Amino acid sequence: MFELENVHAGYAGATVLRGVSLRVPAGSVVALLGPNGAGKTTLLRVASGLLRPTAGRVLVDGRDFTAAPPHRLVAAGVCHVPEGRGVFPSLSVRDNIEVQARPGTEAEAFDRAVAAFPRLGERMHQQAGTLSGGEQQMLALARAYVQRPAVVLLDEVSMGLAPKVVDEIFAFLARLAAEGTSLLLVEQYVARALGSADYVYLLNRGELAFVGEPTELDATALAAQYVGASD
Numbered sequence: 182m183f184e185l186e187n188v189h190a191g192y193a194g195a196t197v198l199r200g201v202s203l204r205v206p207a208g209s210v211v212a213l214l215g216p217n218g219a220g221k222t223t224l225l226r227v228a229s230g231l232l233r234p235t236a237g238r239v240l241v242d243g244r245d246f247t248a249a250p251p252h253r254l255v256a257a258g259v260c261h262v263p264e265g266r267g268v269f270p271s272l273s274v275r276d277n278i279e280v281q282a283r284p285g286t287e288a289e290a291f292d293r294a295v296a297a298f299p300r301l302g303e304r305m306h307q308q309a310g311t312l313s314g315g316e317q318q319m320l321a322l323a324r325a326y327v328q329r330p331a332v333v334l335l336d337e338v339s340m341g342l343a344p345k346v347v348d349e350i351f352a353f354l355a356r357l358a359a360e361g362t363s364l365l366l367v368e369q370y371v372a373r374a375l376g377s378a379d380y381v382y383l384l385n386r387g388e389l390a391f392v393g394e395p396t397e398l399d400a401t402a403l404a405a406q407y408v409g410a411s412d
């Protein structure tokens with residue numbers, strides 16, 4: 182179980198998150214939705230140890246990681262796939278994957294990544310920065326996947342991608358969830374997120390406006406939270 186408990190966080194005096202509690206039970210998919218500027222990325226940054234909360238706690242299986250640096254959260258099985266993808270643009274596809282692997286398991290990691298996304302196997306010597314947007318996103322996901330994470334934090338993985346590529350990525354996420362990996366999914370495509378999620382958290386102006394199962398979420402109430410959001 183991954184948990185945020187009554188988290189307050191922000192930047193240089195500007196409070197963004199105000200008392201947010203969130204739980205990602207083992208093996209579940211949680212969608213985090215909300216309009217632009219609601220604080221979704223900020224929440225993922227707290228969850229991954231990139232931003233220390235001013236109050237509240239970050240817990241992994243009941244252990245306190247509030248003050249832990251990102252690598253300790255990674256070691257505890259929490260992987261962050263940031264918005265903008267987080268690949269090393271000047272490294273090859275193969276090197277991008279292999280640097281994520283535990284020493285001695287590089288070849289196995291590469292095989293695992295290629296099994297997940299065969300297209301990466303065809304491009305193993307290509308510099309990551311020259312991949313298409315969709316391929317870079319696949320690489321970013323593969324880099325998390327090879328670490329055999331318990332929880333993956335995903336920030337708008339479908340951003341700017343063609344619908345077919347988004348389908349491929351969501352099919353991969355469904356397989357990942359079926360294998361027992363928990364997902365915390367920040368997603369602009371509300372219907373897709375709701376279709377994959379066991380639980381939904383709706384964030385508005387740094388506070389939770391709804392917590393429940395997707396079927397409990399009233400479409401009208403949801404639309405009222407979003408201004409100009411599309412699906």
Ligand SMILES: Nc1ncnc2c1ncn2[C@@H]1O[C@H](COP(=O)(O)OP(=O)(O)OP(=O)(O)O)[C@@H](O)[C@H]1O
Pocket residue numbers: 192193195197215216217218219220221222223224
């Ligand atoms: N590094 C930063 N310094 C100062 N303010 C920031 C910083 N990053 C984000 N903010 C502000 O914090 C608020 C929440 O931003 P955040 O990126 O968490 O929202 P979001 O819900 O992910 O939005 P979007 O859907 O547009 O990506 C915004 O008002 C934003 O301008």
